[in-house]
Amino acid sequence: MLPDARERAVVAFEESDGISGYRHTLEKDALFGLLLALEMMAETGKNLSDYLEDLFKEYGAFYPDRSGISVERSLAGPILREKIGKLAGEFPEGKTLSVGEKKLKITKQITLDGLKLVLEDGSWLMIRPSGTEPKVRFYIEARDPEEKESLFQLAEALTRKAIGGE
Structure with a gap:
């Protein structure tokens, strides 16, 4: 802007x-x-x-939504951002992810203000750690409203993996 x-x-x-x-x-x-x-x-x-x-x-329909989880207070701030940031190396463009019953390739990875993974069908998920609170927010955009929950589940699983299975 x-x-x-x-x-x-x-x-x-x-x-x-x-x-x-x-x-x-x-x-x-x-x-x-x-x-x-x-x-x-x-x-x-x-x-x-x-x-x-x-x-x-x-262009087709997109169904956005948001959710999130609370994490241990000791993770708030830079520690949480660093842990989430390490996910970028594990999920490069071209890697295939399971989203519900579908297998979708990551077509774009954006690491500005969190980790955003854009998938081959145009859907995406973003994992964004709070800078001040012990929270991680998930933003998603699904191509089908029935797939929103699968994207949230994937975002949470990746987040829990990054923070050590908390």
């Missing part, structure tokens, strides 16, 4: 419903999100439901 950043996002949001746009304030701005939605409707002549349906037809 910063003008001089190498990679730029057009719009960014966070889970507490904050939204910001490129070259707009970095602060949360609910009215900005509303104005973007109204502009989309004006430009396309479609209501938001119809526009979303068109996106699903073109």
